Amino acid sequence: MSEQNPPGLDLARLATHLERERPGLVRGPLRAEVVHGGRSNLTYRVTDGTGRWVVRRPPLGHVLATAHDMAREHRVISALRSTPVPVPETVLLCEDPDVLGAPFYVMEHVEGTPYRTAAQLAPLGPERTREIVLALPGTLAALHEVDPQDVGLGDFGRPEGFLERQLRRWTKQLEASRSRDLPGIDALRDALGSTLPDSPRPTVVHGDYRLDNVLVDADDRITAVLDWEMSTLGDPLTDLGLLAMYSERQDVPDSPVSTTSGAPGHPSAGELVERYARLSGRDVSRINWYTAFAYFKLAVILEGIHYRFTLGRTVGAGFDRIGELVPVFIDNGLTTVRKG
Known part of the structure; x- marks a missing residue:
């Protein structure tokens, strides 16, 4: 860890604020490091040599200097602390x-590893990999079992018309970054729009639930679910569809999109869906729609990254290959939605 300020985190100002709001919490000079791998909000590990915490803030250059995203993340984590869903304890x-x-x-630091790639899982062996991944549906079912009213999240979102709004939102996002012909993407959107399922009872939805957004300890237990920036109230099967999509094998050698599905012992998407259905009691007969919607969403996200790359607005390696992945996800989405 560095004693110097990482980008976006003034340690002296943080220490002063913590001393004012939580006297005695910090017992020495702070050091910090950036935690890489999140979606957009910045994450830092911070320590005074004794205690350890995690700080979350919006990305640098965030144009809306509001507490909206941070307040929502803080609120949902705080609300779920009293439930079976493993989340860090919030500090302030x-x-x-x-x-x-x-x-x-600021929240407590939780021990655990976020497994982001098949290569990270491989040294664990097939049996441990299988047990770790098979724990995901159980934790997801526990989240979806929480009554939002009981934990003070009854007004956390607008679940009525959730799927229609989601489809409109991602279609609008597509139009904002459409700079080339994308065969099949309009057909995929139209197929999704014409076959919308009837949503089950709304629940707290994580919005980006997958293996690399949980921490796993040395005993292969999920110790925390992280990255709640897309959480809301809505259709719980959107979480399951995303998990299924990320658990399917993608026929893209050396893909710049990280996935764990190729690790030896990794359960199939079908196994994860079946386990969720058994634990939650929910009807998952329309899971193909939700998985296809997840493919559509990721295709739109990847196309947006590709568009920014063509404008010279990306930094780092691998962005030059993002564009070639978009047609793969469109085709997978079409194949999935046509299964009914």
Whole structure:
């Protein structure tokens, strides 16, 4: 860890704020490091040599200097702390952008590893890999079992018309980054729109539930579900469809999109869906629609990244190959939605 300020985190100002709001919490000079691998919000590990915490804030250059995203993440994690869903304990929320340049919150540091790739899982062996991944549906079912009203999240979203709004949202996102011909993507969107399922009872939805958004300890237990920035109230099967999509083998050698599905022992998408159905009691007969929608969503996200790459607005390696992945996800989505 560095004693110098990582980008976006002034350690002296953070220490001053923590001392004012939580006297005695910090017992020495702070050091910090950036945690890589999240979606967009920045994550830092912070320590005073004794205690350890995690700080979350919006990305640098965030144009909306509001506490919206941070407050929502802090709220949902705090609400779920009293439930069977494993989440870190929150320490404080700061909605004043003058402290660090943006709103932020602090939570406890939880031990565990976020497995992001098949290569990371491979040394564990097939049996451990299988047990770790098979724990995902159980934790997801536990989340979807939480009554939002009981934990103070009854107004956390607008579940009525959730799937229609989601489809409109991602279609709008597609149009904002459409810069080339994408055969099949309009057909995929239309097929999704004409076969919308009837949503089950709304629940708290994580929005990006997959293996690399949970921490797993040395005993192969899920110790925390992370990255709640897309959470809301809505159709729980959107979480399951995304998990299924990420668990299917993608025929793309050396894909720049990380996935764990190729690890020896990794359960199939069908096994994960079946386990969720058994544990939750929900009807999953329309899971192909939800999985196809996940493919559509990821195709739109990847096309947006490709568009920014063509404009010279991406930094780092691998962005030059993102564009070739989009047709693969479109084709997979079409194949899946046509299964009914």
